[in-house]
Amino acid sequence: MWRSDYRTKTFSLVAGYAVYWKRLFGSRRGVQQGGPLRSLLFSLVILKLLADIGDIPELHLQLWYFDDGTFVGKRSSVASFLDLLSSKGPSHGLYINKKKCEVFWPSGDISFTEFRGEVIQINRSSEGAEFLGSPVAKSDSFFNQSFAKRVDNVLSCQDHLSDLEEPQVEMNLLRSCFSICKMYHLIRTVLPGRVTEHLSQFDHGVRRCLEKMFNSSMSDACWKQATLPVRLGGLGLREASRKA
Incomplete structure (x- = not known):
């Protein structure tokens, strides 16, 4: 149990339920933050989802580190894979936030017409990109x-x-x-x-x-x-x- 009081505002967390100003919020989606099995359960969902999607032609690399995915291939293949994740993911409990997705094209072409507008387009494509929070570049x-x-x-x-x-x-x-x-x-x-x-x-x-x-x-x-x-x-x- 964790409880914090500040002036008239009260927030409590008891047995998976959050109480704020007498309102009850149940934990009914996803796993608990810090839960010891959350990484395993998430990985199992990803594994099942990828099996249902199957192979994508000319998708040369698919690398996952929990909820961080990196895909390398032809732009049309990467775009198709992202669309499939977005369409099939909800039935598995996975929801893609495209506003946090980035597309990087090392040749310098930044038109990216295959991707929807909410996907972040890295304009510094000729210099480098960030993967899993670390810069990857030659310059x-x-x-x-x-x-x-x-x-x-x-x-x-x-x-x-x-x-x-x-x-x-x-x-x-x-x-x-x-x-x-x-x-x-x-x-x-x-x-x-x-x-x-x-x-x-x-x-x-x-x-x-x-x-x-x-x-x-x-x-x-x-x-x-x-x-x-x-x-x-x-x-x-x-x-x-x-x-x-």
């Missing part, structure tokens, strides 16, 4: 642009932590939500040498945020100690540049 400019956007988003969130005016809460949020944990996936999938400047910028932002909490500047020695694990007397704020 350093695309890597820098993609990585800089991610860093700027996290730094923007850090700047608002002080609005809470609760240093202990701010510290817990910084360490658990807005520090290196936001960079782990990227630094595991992108060559560190390509984004050294952005990693240093990110570390500087974490240090600046910490100084703002303490209302005091930190020496280099103090910052190094803060980047140590808690078990070694630090604050657990690992440096992304060193970790990469």
Whole structure:
């Protein structure tokens, strides 16, 4: 059971039911967030759906990682496969959100007449694309642009932590939500040498945020100690540049 009260608003979650202002919302579609079997059940649905669809001619690659699917082939084949997922998916409990789908054409042709208007068309097709949250490209400019956007988003969130005016809460949020944990996936999938400047910028932002909490500047020695694990007397704020 989880319960939170704020002024006159009350939200409770008890045994799979949500209660908000005396209104009851049952959990009747999909699996529970955090449920131990949700990944298995979702994969079984995908497996059954793909079996019902069958083979699509000239669809050269079909790769799934839970709810993230990547398809490579002729544009007509990819478009047909997406339409089949949209039409046959609901009978299996799967609903495709085309507004989150992206189409990428490496030759530079961005007309994409085979796809509906709600599918996102990547206009930077000659530079690269993002797959599973990581940039894939030959040019350093695309890597820098993609990585800089991610860093700027996290730094923007850090700047608002002080609005809470609760240093202990701010510290817990910084360490658990807005520090290196936001960079782990990227630094595991992108060559560190390509984004050294952005990693240093990110570390500087974490240090600046910490100084703002303490209302005091930190020496280099103090910052190094803060980047140590808690078990070694630090604050657990690992440096992304060193970790990469």
